[in-house]
Amino acid sequence: MPQQSTLIGKVLLVWALVTLGLVGAYDYLPAKTWQWIPTDNPEWYLYSEDIFGGASYAERASPSDIHLRCKLQTPRIDLEPFCGLHIILDGRADPPLVDLSDYDLMRVDVDYQGANKKLRFFIREFEPGFSSMQEPVDSSKYMSMYVSVDETTDTIEINLSEFTVADWWVNNNNVPRKHAQGSIERVAAFGIDIAFPAALGYHELRIRRVVFEGDWVSEEHWYRYILISWAVVILLAGAVRLYQLRRVATHLKAQKEQYQQLSEVDQLTGVMNRHGLSAYFEVVKADPTAWPVSVLFIDIDHFKPINDNYGHGVGDVILRRVSETLAHCCRERDQIARWGGEEFLMALPGTDLEAATRVAERARVQVAQLVHPELEREQATVSIGVATASLPGELEMTLDRADASLYRAKRQGRNRVIRFE
Numbered sequence: 001m002p003q004q005s006t007l008i009g010k011v012l013l014v015w016a017l018v019t020l021g022l023v024g025a026y027d028y029l030p031a032k033t034w035q036w037i038p039t040d041n042p043e044w045y046l047y048s049e050d051i052f053g054g055a056s057y058a059e060r061a062s063p064s065d066i067h068l069r070c071k072l073q074t075p076r077i078d079l080e081p082f083c084g085l086h087i088i089l090d091g092r093a094d095p096p097l098v099d100l101s102d103y104d105l106m107r108v109d110v111d112y113q114g115a116n117k118k119l120r121f122f123i124r125e126f127e128p129g130f131s132s133m134q135e136p137v138d139s140s141k142y143m144s145m146y147v148s149v150d151e152t153t154d155t156i157e158i159n160l161s162e163f164t165v166a167d168w169w170v171n172n173n174n175v176p177r178k179h180a181q182g183s184i185e186r187v188a189a190f191g192i193d194i195a196f197p198a199a200l201g202y203h204e205l206r207i208r209r210v211v212f213e214g215d216w217v218s219e220e221h222w223y224r225y226i227l228i229s230w231a232v233v234i235l236l237a238g239a240v241r242l243y244q245l246r247r248v249a250t251h252l253k254a255q256k257e258q259y260q261q262l263s264e265v266d267q268l269t270g271v272m273n274r275h276g277l278s279a280y281f282e283v284v285k286a287d288p289t290a291w292p293v294s295v296l297f298i299d300i301d302h303f304k305p306i307n308d309n310y311g312h313g314v315g316d317v318i319l320r321r322v323s324e325t326l327a328h329c330c331r332e333r334d335q336i337a338r339w340g341g342e343e344f345l346m347a348l349p350g351t352d353l354e355a356a357t358r359v360a361e362r363a364r365v366q367v368a369q370l371v372h373p374e375l376e377r378e379q380a381t382v383s384i385g386v387a388t389a390s391l392p393g394e395l396e397m398t399l400d401r402a403d404a405s406l407y408r409a410k411r412q413g414r415n416r417v418i419r420f421e
């Protein structure tokens with residue numbers, strides 16, 4: 001048992017060390033990356049305010065690259081000039097939506113030529129309950145952020161949390177508040193606008209590379225898993241400990257029963273001892289069906305000479321043999337006990353004086369008929385005193401009476417049964 005407790009301690013210690021390692025290891029986990037562009041056959045679209053009847057126009061500058069050329073002209077209508085492009089994140093997916101929530105960073109390589117100071121980067125997020133599957137891009141939420149064109153000389157790093165829902169999209173589409181919150185779980189498209197404040201003239205925009213980066217496991221999940229693992233380890237340790245304690249309890253109970261039995265059984269003859277008999281009488285006293293109860297005091301005659309002539313070992317053999325014989329004379333319900341020395345007591349519940357006397361006589365005869373190869377001439381006989389108690393309150397007195405009857409049997413010549421009248 002202590003070995004198993006030590007094992008639990010070791011497991012907890014090892015797991016504590018593993019936990020320390022796991023906490024420190026998080027920062028060194030490899031990043032999850034998705035190189036999205038360049039991609040095969042990208043599905044991309046361009047636009048300018050000419051779709052609303054404006055003077056500007058936009059065109060593809062290259063047949064294969066994501067390369068836009070546009071010219072922004074003095075507005076003909078009451079609309080700021082703009083042009084831009086967007087790329088479907090995954091045109092082959094159905095619906096064409098991509099969950100970017102595993103990523104938190106975006107690296108973008110862009111070439112730009114033109115007089116604008118800023119570029120507007122945007123994400124179109126499909127909003128369930130608001131956007132329509134027929135037009136997943138156009139009806140999608142517009143989330144944007146601005147990047148200075150100076151940054152385009154290098155790879156632009158954008159944290160995805162920088163994209164916020166555009167006011168104009170919320171206001172123009174009269175979007176209810178619950179649909180106006182930013183998220184990146186159903187992204188339809190990514191794009192770049194040359195928008196307000198847009199400089200008039202030619203603009204060229206080429207997207208060369210877009211890579212998304214994130215963690216395989218978020219920090220929150222990482223610590224949650226560690227916490228869960230501890231809960232599991234502690235639960236298992238508790239269960240093992242509980243199991244051990246139950247085993248100890250069962251073992252102790254069995255031991256207690258064994259000791260109790262030992263304390264109630266006479267080691268030489270195997271019948272009940274005086275202590276066991278007291279417990280037995282308590283049970284009998286509480287049993288109304290047990291009355292009347294007769295008791296037989298049985299004493300081996302002239303036992304001392306047997307001991308003296310043949311030794312204690314032979315005396316013990318005779319004692320055992322007599323006790324076995326007495327045990328066979330009574331019913332299962334009756335109880336035979338060694339009262340002390342060469343004296344036995346037999347308790348016969350539900351037995352009146354007449355029946356008890358018959359049992360005593362039978363016992364006497366059977367003992368007298370025993371053959372003892374260890375003895376030369378002597379015969380082992382018993383004297384028996386019998387008395388009966390009608391009620392539990394008479395038990396003590398009945399024991400005295402049976403004892404007195406035994407004394408009389410001895411006085412009258414032994415090897416006889418005397419009952420108390």
Ligand SMILES: Nc1nc2c(ncn2[C@@H]2O[C@H](COP(=O)(O)OP(=O)(O)OP(=O)(O)O)[C@@H](O)[C@H]2O)c(=O)[nH]1
Pocket residue numbers: 268299300301302303304305307311312313314315316319340341342410414
């Ligand atoms: N071998 C053996 N002898 C025992 C044991 N317990 C008591 N005795 C012996 O039993 C004998 C009892 O002797 P007594 O009390 O004089 O009785 P008795 O010789 O049987 O004479 P009566 O009872 O008057 O017929 C003693 O010698 C005890 O030593 C025991 O466990 N083993």
